[in-house]
Amino acid sequence: MAQELGLEIGLLQPFRNLEGQENQAAEFDRLEAKFDLMGALGTDLLLVGSARVMKDGVEFSRIADDLARAAELAANRDIRLAYLALPWAQRITHDSDARKIVDAVGQSNFGLALNSYFSLAGGRRPADLRDLDGGKIFHVQLSDAPRLDTDIRMLKRQFGMLPGLGRLNLNGFVKVLARAGYQGAWSIARVGEQGQATSAEQLTRDGYRALVSLLDEASGSEPGISLPAPGLPARSRVRGIEFIEFAVDETTHKQLVAVLESMCFRMERRHIAKSVELLRQGAINIVVNSDESGYARSAFANHGPCVCDMGIRVDDSKLAVERATALGTELYSQPVGTGELDIPAIRGVGGSVVHFIDERSNLHRVWDIEFEPVQKTAAIPPAGLRRIDHVAQTMADDEMRSWLLYYATTFDMRKSEIVSVADPSGIIHSQPVESPEGELRLNLNGAAGQKTFAATFLADRIGAGVQHIAFLTDDIFETSATLDGQDFARLEVSENYYEDLRVRYALDPALVDRMRAGNILYERLGDAEYFQIYSRPIFNGFFFEIVERRAGYQGYGATNASMRLAAQLKCQRKA
Known part of the structure; x- marks a missing residue:
């Protein structure tokens, strides 16, 4: 099978409980039989794990x-x-022990195998390995883990992660071994129980993405070392979200536009050749696509009304696509009509599309080139919405790791700690990912239960998708007052929430009354404050959010999530 697939078997693993046994002759017989198998498979390297049981x-x-x-x-x-x-072995449990064994054996065909998870978990540093002789290292496995000061033996099954998903310094680990002269293969070790639900194909794609990105990062940060790195373009620096595009039909078009207009968005432009409209407020561009042909129509057929496309501003769109496709992301293209721009794009979450906009060409002039102004009617005063604060994408829980890798390896983005949110019908895992300056903030929400609000959003879809979009305002109360005059349909917040809020934060009763009147939610971390207003759900669970951040608040209102989910489920049941 390997030959037919053009593959080579570089190593056979594992062989355990060889040394220190009661009947050592039997173990050597077992070893010889393994050598026979290796000959048949055409490989000359065997991984031997230190014995878990000895006499x-x-x-x-x-x-x-x-x-x-x-x-x-x-x-x-x-x-x-x-x-x-192996950390759970009886005697040889650490790299330093294995190094002594290799030195004691003293034979050129007996070397060291290292696993980054075993070497670094528990607070150890890559620098602890700097005096290794690279010629005595035969095999390296790369595996990530949370940075927890816990007995590694208790973590192995739960936390064997692909590189980039945990907190270990794998970049430093790779560079230390490369400096030492290691010339062998770099491999992905087994993942823990959290990855068992992932398909073999997806795990292979994710493993390739994680491994290539890590080696490229290590090579790029220290050019003098020898690594089999592909020389990728740098991670794209994100400048912001240029547009969000919805796929709708005639009925849901009216519903979506009505909600947007109730938030004071104005219809400003229409496409020169398609049934596509542009609504704007501040720096926010919302595209509503009800055309009966093309990608948006197929997205609607598969998912119903949904966010089908997102435009991201980057420094160089060509290099952004080049990096993404080199990591295994599917390139996206469709026929370009007369007068239209060929905007570089890749596939995104749930089969959606991500377009890249830069200022090196005419791409940033797409609204002037492809769209025509509409005749203005009655002026709609803005509600103070300035830009898109963050986008939340909902997916099955076992898909979260794939999409986290997708964003973290393609763009210059960092992940925060994952948060478990209690839904009335189960648990939702939320993973924030954001660019260094906050130009792009994403929340990846994994639906673990079958009846959670997030799961109901997925129920009628094929794959993951954007479940909510948050807009940023500088004054939540001024925005709220403006929305009162536009019949904006807010999510209703329970009365006891505000009683608890007043006591929890020792707030001025007058401020609490203002928030209660506007169904405004609140969170405070130190001196930093966060205010939130939610729309009622539409499209089987999609909703909008309006937020204000004060004094450098960087979170997403995690303490309000359970209450918000309960209110949304209640609203959905009424509907």
Whole structure:
């Protein structure tokens, strides 16, 4: 099978409980049988894990002698052995122990295997490995984990993560080993229980993306080291969201436009050749696509009314696409009509599209080139919405890791700690990802239960999608007062929420009354404050949010999430 697929088998794993056994001759017989298998498979490297069980009273010298004998048997077959210290083994539990064994064996075909998870979890540093001889390292496995000061033996099954999903310094780990002279393969180790629901194909794609991105990052930050890095363009720096596009039909078009107009968006332009409209407020561009052909129509057919496209402003759109596709992302293209721009694009979450807009060409003039102004009617005063604050994308829980890797490896974005939110019908896992200056903020929400509000959003869809968009205002109360005159349909907040709010934060009763009157939610972290207004759900669970951030608040109102979800479910049941 490997030959038909154009693959080579670089290593066979694992072989365990070889040294220090009661019947050592039987273990050597078992080893010889493994060598026979390796010959049939065409590989010359065997991973040997340190023994989990040994006979009582085994000395270090006996362990070294047994492994030296194994190395001699392997040498007769031109086979190499890579010895890995397992944290749950009986005697050899750490890299330093395994290094002593390799030195004691002293044979050129017996070397060290390292796993970044075992080497770094528990607070260890890559610098602890700087005196290694790269020629004695035969195999390296890369696996991430949370940065927890906990016994690694308790973490293995739960936290074996793809590189980039945890908190370990894998960049430093790779660079230290490369400086030491390691020339072998870099591999992805097994993932923990959290990744078991992921399909083999998706896990392979994610593993490739994670591995290539890590090696490229390490190589780019220290050009003198030798790594098999592909030389990718740098992660794209995001300048903001240029537009959000909805796919609708005639009925849902009216519903969506009515909600947008109730938030004081103005219809400003129409496409020169398609049934596509542009609504604006501040720096926010909302595209409503009800055309009966093209990608948006197919998106509507698959998902119903939905966000089908997002335009992201970057420094160089060509390089952004080049990096994304080199990491395995699917390129997107469709026929370009007369007078239209060919805007570079890739596939995004749930089969949606991400377009890249830059100022190196005419791409940033798309609204002037492809759209015509509409005749103004009655002027709609703005509500103070300045820009898109963040976008929340909902997906099945086992898809979150794939999309986190997608964003973190394609763009210059950082992840925050994952938050578990209690929905009345289950748990939702929320993973914030954002650019360094906050130009692009995303919340990736994994629906774990079948009856959560997030899960009901997914129920009638094929794949993940954008479930809500938050707009930023400088004055939530002024915006709220303006929306009162536009019949904006707000999510109703329970009365006891405000009683709890007043006590929890010792707020001025007059401020609490103002928030109660506008169904405004509130969170405070130190001196930083956050205010939120939610629309009622539309489109089987989609909704809008309006937020104000004060004194450098950086969160997303996590303490309000459970209350908001309960209110949305209540609203949905009424509907």
